[in-house]
Amino acid sequence: MGILNLSELMQRMGIHLNGEKSAPDSGTDEYELWREALNESQDDWADVDYDWETLRGTALTSLPVSGTSVGLPEGFVKLGGFPKIIGKEYEEVYAEKTGLKESSDQYVSVNYAQKYMTINPALATAGLVEVPYFSRPTSM
Numbered sequence: 806m807g808i809l810n811l812s813e814l815m816q817r818m819g820i821h822l823n824g825e826k827s828a829p830d831s832g833t834d835e836y837e838l839w840r841e842a843l844n845e846s847q848d849d850w851a852d853v854d855y856d857w858e859t860l861r862g863t864a865l866t867s868l869p870v871s872g873t874s875v876g877l878p879e880g881f882v883k884l885g886g887f888p889k890i891i892g893k894e895y896e897e898v899y900a901e902k903t904g905l906k907e908s909s910d911q912y913v914s915v916n917y918a919q920k921y922m923t924i925n926p927a928l929a930t931a932g933l934v935e936v937p938y939f940s941r942p943t944s945m
Contacts, residue, residue: 873927880940891932
């Protein structure tokens, strides 16, 4: 089975809800109710404590100058592996544990609320940053 569009998903819902393969007309209150139900179902699926491969991605960015932080992509939930910074893998250290590290230790710390990643120590040169991550599913 391939990826279904919103109309096809609503037709499948219609079979279960109304006994016929039909969906409400776009723009109606019923259509919006069904669309919201699909979004909630998708969010419930994503919230299961499992790393779904379909939600895995890699953000590629380059730091044109030296720096310490990188913005994370829309929908970012958590890291999906070790970020690579200028070809070297960095471990994630949670913010509350960074005080236990030496200032010269190489690691990243993620601010999950504001969606950015801090690189320690600050990069002295520009370079490519690869961030494997898991995201939220897109809204319908």
